[in-house]
Amino acid sequence: MQATTTIKVKKMSPEQLFMLSVLAVNGGNYLYNLILGRVLGPAQFADAAVLITFLLVLSFVAMTFQLVTAKFSVIFENEIFNSFIARIYKNATIFGLAFGALIVFFAKDLQVVFNTSSSSMFVIFGIGVPLYFLMSVNRGVFQGKKQFKALSVTYQSEMLSRLLITLGLIFLFNIQSSVVIAVGILISFGFGLIPFKFKGFSFKSSYAIPSTYSKQVKRFFLITAFYELTQIIINNSDILLVKHYFESYDAGLYASLALIGRIVYFIAWMFVMLLLPTVIQLKKEGKETAPILFKYVGYIAIIAALIIIGCALFPETAITLLFGDSYLAMAPLLWKYALATGLFAISNLFAYYYLSLDRYVPVVISGLFGMLQVGLVVFFHDSLEQVVHMQIIAMVLLLLIQVVFFVIDQKRR
Structure with missing residues (x-):
């Protein structure tokens, strides 16, 4: 046999x-x-x-x-x-x-x-x-x-x-x-x-x-455009402002810091791409949508924590392996920048979640804190370290407000 x-x-x-x-x-x-x-x-x-x-x-x-x-x-x-x-x-x-x-x-x-x-x-x-x-x-x-x-x-x-x-x-x-x-x-x-x-x-x-659908599309387009503008401000204003306020050498150092520190944000983006159509489909079917948000927030929080810890423990190793010895001056700031982007990545999930549900208050909140970040960097840029600290302040406040809004909203519902 x-x-x-x-x-x-x-x-x-x-x-x-x-x-x-x-x-x-x-x-x-x-x-x-x-x-x-x-x-x-x-x-x-x-x-x-x-x-x-x-x-x-x-x-x-x-x-x-x-x-x-x-x-x-x-x-x-x-x-x-x-x-x-x-x-x-x-x-x-x-x-x-x-x-x-x-x-x-x-x-x-x-x-x-x-x-x-x-x-x-x-x-x-x-x-x-x-x-x-x-x-x-x-x-x-x-x-x-x-x-x-x-x-x-x-x-x-x-x-x-x-x-x-x-x-x-x-x-x-x-x-x-x-x-x-x-x-x-x-x-x-x-x-x-x-x-x-x-x-x-x-x-x-x-x-x-039909006009009802056309109005729905226009409204969502305008709100999404506004939110993407806040994304541009929060994600890219620091590099452009540093390039404006600092010498090219310092700006190049900061660009390397931003590139490494943003790893968590780019990983989080794949969850955003999956979140939006899933939440819309669940809403269309009349099903609960909050569990999918909890799932992705948990993933991003774990990934962000691991990256921040890695950047804190081995900053010089990371910079040397990725960019070389010329960029080592940025080692002390690496975990701090990773913290700022990790906080933003999590708050970003809350904003896209509500955007999928046609709820726009978190989008406005993100816009306000994007402008706050720019304002802080414009007024406080004596050093690259100070630039990073301003971003951490803005992102901590943004995440706290988004979480508070979500808790209050869930209690009301």
Whole structure:
């Protein structure tokens, strides 16, 4: 008698596949930044950091279109969905062209404000902006329909192309210039459109969206745009303000600190991507939504705590391994910056949770504390350490207010 052994392999769910993919993409983006930091050195890396920050700002602006698309891809169906997608593609393209044109037009002014060595890098970056908005709407459809495999591919395509093209140009032609980095970013936007849903892609719609739905979309768009603005302020204002107030060498050191300290935020982002469509679907089905928030807050709190402890115990090891000895001056501040981003990552989950439920008070709260952070840094920037301390103060207060709001809201309900 022949014995046969069958091994049952548990198939990975689309959500798990997407989470793995996000980790890989974040790892690739970190590798991209780390190599640039090592190759360019603190002074030149400061210019690269401005471009990378502009890319993050662009991603938050375009995220408005992605989240709106994701939300209403869950709610709308058939003719209403097709009409909505046509309209959102049209509006995203118009906005992308206008935003890109502004960056190109003010390229020389941006060079002066941020003390960069070239204005051409802003021109090249601006040319690619419309592509990024198309890419974001495409991703929004995948996110809303929970097509996480396709969503994973578009993020990987963008990351891998930017990594390989930029580093290829630097190492093959020995060109260490911010223009090369801008070219790599521009080309990566094209690759980020893969896979693109050409079927059904149109700027025209034959079906008029009912006014009640149209108002719902506009309201959610405006609130989301406001919240993404607060994300831009909280996430990127410190790097841009440091680049404005400090010398290039110090700004480059701070950019390396920010890159390492933000690990927890970028890991948290994959939970936000899963949170929004899940909460909307649960609400649509009349089910309880708070447990999914508790689940993701718990994950982020544990991850943040581990990263902060690691940064506190081994700051010099982390900086030396990732950036090299040139950046060691930032070692004492590493755990503090990680603490600030960890607090923000957790409070961010509360805001996106309520945004998914069409509850907007936490969004306004985030906006107020984003402005508070900017104000604190503008008035208190005698040293890089003081800049970090101001962010910790703002983020502690933000998280406390978000938690208090959630507790009061749950008691009322």
